[in-house]
Amino acid sequence: MSIYLDNAATTPLDADVFNAMTPYLLNHYGNPSSHHAQGRHARQAIEQCRATIAGLINALPEEIVFTSGGTEADNTAILTAVHGYGIQHVITTRFEHHAVLHTLTDLQRKGLIKISFIKHDAKGNLNLGHLEQLLQTHPRSLVSVMHANNEIGNLNDIAQIGDICERYDALFHTDTVQTIGHYRHDLQKLKVHFLAASAHKFHGPKGVGFIFCRKGIHLSQLIHGGGQESRLRAGTENIHGIVGLTKALELAYAHIDEHQQHIQNLKNYMIARLSDEVPGVTFNGNSANADQSLYTVLSVGLPELNYGRNLLRCLDDAEIAVSGGSACSTGSASHVLQAIAAADNKDHVRFSFSKFNTRHEVDHVLEVLHQIYQTLAA
Structure with missing residues (x-):
């Protein structure tokens, strides 16, 4: 057994997700940047998916940028804060995914940032009073705290963290790779600037995810090339993956x-x-x-x-x-x-x-x- x-x-991939993806592997294979009917059909599918995801998490369609997954989304958020907004101090935890910790460590090694870690107790509960103390000293920081830990499952109060960040004009990034599709997220209420998600954590396909980037924040390009994703993420879009991501999230929210x-x-x-x-x-x-x-x-x-x-x-x-x-x-x-x-x-x-x-x-x-x-x- x-x-x-x-x-x-x-x-595992949900069978209904696979069925939704199949037509975009076999029939609707046009490049969404092409101007013929096949390309327009592909473009329409992507924009419909963007609108659907935005509706599910109460965001604006233009705040959703498709990526190859959570790692790219996390990297994009951090590098945007550092290179695009001149952030030199990052507050995080010792429990973050390596997509966050290794990126931050590399930036610190290059002398671009300094990292502070939020104190925690023996079970991994974060001391949000210490977060506030750090922000009092370094008000214009990036705060990067995951919603739920992928190893021990601890949930962090990202709503309270968002409120604290707002008081100190800090940018807030949260990795929700383990919780998108498992909890409801309302991005109009949650005071976060960047949020990362990955389809294969909620019965969607591997190799596709998205970053939510709050309107008014301009993403720094991690991948350069063409003008895809409103010139924010170059490369021909993974159409069948995006369709699968969207179907998986719809199914998750429905049940x-x-x-x-x-x-x-x-x-x-x-x-x-x-x-x-x-x-x-x-x-x-x-x-x-x-x-x-x-x-x-x-x-x-x-x-x-x-x-x-x-x-x-x-x-x-x-x-x-x-x-x-x-x-x-x-x-x-x-x-x-x-x-x-x-x-x-x-x-x-x-x-x-x-x-x-x-x-x-x-x-x-x-x-x-x-x-x-x-x-x-x-």
């Missing part, structure tokens, strides 16, 4: 409440069973707290296996797909788990759920875990 519980890394309830129930069920049946189990960050964590992510510290055995490898051998942390951190220690000083004598596993997972699958995972520990104890 093959079970996929690594949905924070990527989600968001029922999917959240289903997935939260699965997560609660796994928490209860692990707590009852696995001595010494711990939960990293806020991932076991339904009010303070992303409902799709559960980060668990399990008893370490003896004889150098790797728990992730054992689960993989049993055809159970999970992660130790971010898929982008494969082969290296998780900077997120290090930041919260997660126990060294544990095997840390990230289970991440989707609408396609079932309670029967959770039962099977628990059965396999019992078998692994019993075999090694024998």
Whole structure:
């Protein structure tokens, strides 16, 4: 029995999304920059998708720029703030995705910015009082804080952070790659200048996403060439990807409440069973707290296996797909788990759920875990 519980890394493509994309792979293949009928049809599809996404998140169509995914969107936001607006101080957290942290570190190495990190407690909760202190000292900063952490699931109060940034005339960028399609976002209420999203985190295709850029902020081009995306992002548009992104987001919003309830129930069920049946189990960050964590992510510290055995490898051998942390951190220690000083004598596993997972699958995972520990104890 093959079970996929690594949905924070990527989600399976929804069949309805695939069906929406297919005509733009086989029939409507015109270049949207061409002036003939095929090109005009492609252009119309892209602009309709832009308007649809804007409507779902309560933004303006011109505030949506299509990208290759969340990494490009994050990079574009940061480089716009630094190169386009002369920002020399960036406030962020030690929990951000590498698309943010590596970009900032590179800019600091080049002497273009200085980085300050918001203090946090042992579970990874941010000290927003410290954020305000940093902004009092450096009022014209870029603040880059993700909505939900991709490894431990902690939710950050980006509405409150946006209010704080507004008081100090700071630019605010948030990576919502893990939460777009899983929560409703109202960009008229949320005081954010840049927001990043990626389709493959909510059952859309890989290789496509978007950046929301508040009207009045001019994006600096990361990719130069043609005049696509209102001269903000060069390169022939990924039409079928954009159509798939839009269809996936429409489906997510249409069923968001029922999917959240289903997935939260699965997560609660796994928490209860692990707590009852696995001595010494711990939960990293806020991932076991339904009010303070992303409902799709559960980060668990399990008893370490003896004889150098790797728990992730054992689960993989049993055809159970999970992660130790971010898929982008494969082969290296998780900077997120290090930041919260997660126990060294544990095997840390990230289970991440989707609408396609079932309670029967959770039962099977628990059965396999019992078998692994019993075999090694024998």
